[in-house]
Amino acid sequence: MKKIILLFSPFILGSIALKAQSLETAHHLYYHERYNSAENEYHSILNQQPEKPEAWLGLTMSYLAEAMPIKAYDTLLKAPSTIREEPLYQVALGSALLFQDKKTEASQLFNAALKETKEKDETVLGSIAQSYIEYKTGDANYAISLLTKAIKRDKHNPAWKVLLGDAYRKLNNGTEAYKAYKEALDEDENYAAADYKIGEIFLTQKNPELYLEYFNKALAADPEYAPALYQLYVYNFYHDVPKAFQLYNQYLTKSDPSIRTQYDLTDLLYLNKEYDKAIQKANDLIAKHGTDLEPRIYKLLAYSYVETKDSSKALDYMKQYFEKEEDSNLIAKDFELMAGLYANTTDKKDSAIVFIQKAAGLMKDSTALFNYYKKLAGIAKGNKDYASEAKWMEKYYTGNDKATNVDLFNWGLANYLAQDFQMADSVFGMYVAKYPEQSFGYYWQARSNASLDKDMKEGLAIPVYKKLIEVLQSDTTNSNYKKWMVEAYAYLAAYEANTQKDYNEAVDYFEKVLEVDPDNADAKRYIAILEKNNSTEGSK
Missing domain, CATH: 1.25.40.10 (Tetratricopeptide repeat domain)
Structure with missing residues (x-):
């Protein structure tokens, strides 16, 4: 058998000086990942010299680099029968089969090439190793054993050592x-x-x-x-x-030229905020490539239309993106954008909630996850679904070191509006424990307890209203001072009159109402009624 001196690998080929200038050019193109140009050059060589096995191998590896194993295989079948037993041709055919997941047939061809060369041809050894390295489930350890043999025969060729590094990276x-x-x-x-x-x-x-x-x-x-x-x-x-x-x-x-460079240009136009140009380029790609287009182009169109304030078109392209993209490739931001677009559609608020929940389910970053909870709470509030708002505010607040007193307050208020007064009492209890100098927590905790004890039998709200009065008295400039003081004293008066039957104490509380609000007609009326009752009781 004629000894093959060609060293084949994507990096080997770029450094080898060959007698045939056109073959050297083809290898150079392959080394620089100009696969289409390399394919053309290899075809040109084979049109003139169809019995050149290194050219068949180069053409095959070029096709495989572009994920076209079937085309590689079909092309190899056109080779002259006189070279079918050549080791490099066998390696080429084996590689084409390997990348079609036909491992047994590939192994048989590789073994035949190794046997024919007695495992002493570094090109055969290295080329088989390369195929196992680049094949998704290839045996990297076997590739290392082959490359070790290749390096022993060609110690100073850097290409083998690069391939050896690739094998280790695969491991x-x-x-x-x-x-x-x-x-x-x-x-x-x-x-x-x-x-x-x-x-x-x-x-x-x-x-x-x-x-x-x-x-x-x-x-x-x-x-x-x-x-x-x-x-x-x-x-x-x-x-x-x-x-x-x-x-x-x-x-x-x-x-x-490749579709990837066209994708890149579209991305750059978007990133450079040239949205109209990005939209035009993306539409050109759709028109030219149709179903072969990467689905992400539809997403880029959606984002571009968001920036141009056309939410209707943005939603339409995101729907197409979701239809075309594999579920496993969808990320949290995709669902977040859909949620935002649906949130702006009057009759699609429920869809917005579904998509933001899916986004939250995919998000691993805690900061982003908390933001999703906040958005869900906002959507629920807009829908006046206070129970859901409370649920999402609890998730947002719990364990979030960036949550504020306002967030805690809104969590409590959502429970109150959802008429979950027990939970509202608990949340506002947390509020007053954390912010004892603020009146908001006491006021809403008092109202929550009042709702739990509507007939005032247990007096649940009494100690909280008294604490509210105490806090309000420390800052009479509080904008809520007059309103909340009147409410607190009036509630205490009602409790004394209706539950405790202590009319004198009730009158005292109503008089305190008048100290804060001298013109309060209700307080004056109730004082008159209570004093009359006291007078009637005293005359008996």
Whole structure:
């Protein structure tokens, strides 16, 4: 068998000088993730040299990089029969089958290639390892064993060590992955892929200082290395929109046209607050790609229409987004937006509640979760559903260190309006314990107890009204002073007259009402009645 000297991997290929200039160009394009251009170049080669197995492998891996295993397989079936037993062709066909989840058939082809080369061909070893690394459930440990053999035969090729790092990353072993990438750089300090891969490690660790450093190193080593440029664009997308636009335009010149770049432009237009342009671009994408479009474009349209104050269109596009997107991809913010849009629709308040409840169910961040509870309470209040308002205010207040006295008060008041006077008493009891100098808690606790004891038999509200009077007397400038003092004294007078039958005490309390409100006609009338009763009782 003729020895294959081509080293195939997305990073290997970019660094190999080959005699065939067109094949080198194809590998270079693949290395820089310009897969469509690479496919065209490989096809051009195969049209002239159909018996070139390394070109069939390159074409296959290009298709797989774009998630087109069926197309890769169908194309491989067009290869001349004379190369069907070539190890690299077998690796290509095995890879196409593996990515269609046909593991047994793939393994048979891989084993045939390994047997034919006696496991001494680094290209066959590395290419099989690459497929297992990139396949979603591939055996990374087996890939490591193959790469170890490849490295023994080709010790100074940084590409194998980058692939070895990828295998370790698949096993979530960042330490060994980092070590392998560093060893690749020891072999070639300008090997951009190694710097880029180290950057990805720090990206997963959310360490921007380091991942930006390594992405920039990759770009400095190879200004054409588009993957690093794209990551820098993504970072600036959230931090510096003008710079993101600049990086995006650079990326366009160094990458193949793709729908992803069109998505990115639409995102940038939205982020730059060019909402009309974002809407136009999104609609162009829908017209061109139809059902193949990512559902998130419908969400972007919805957000754009929210910004242009067209809530009707925003709701329509969010409905389409929910219809098209997988449930597992929906996030809390999606439900929150739907809730907000329904809340602005007169006859859809119930739908708003359903969606905000779903948002709360998905939210893990406690601060955001509390905000959802507050919104639910607000919607319930708007619907005059005070029992629900009380339920959500309890959730909002409990364990929330940012909740205020107003929130505690509103929780209590919602219970009162829902006629859950027992709970209202408890909440206002919490209020007076926490804010003993404020009159609000005492007043509403007194009213709650009065509602629990409507015939005044138990006198539940008496001690609270007395405490209210005490607190109010300490600040006669209180805007509620006169109204609440009159109510408190009148309630005490009624209790003395109706329950205790102590008419003299009742008169005393009504006279206190007149001290606060000299023109109070009710107090004067009741005093006259009580004094008459006292006179009648005394004459008996």
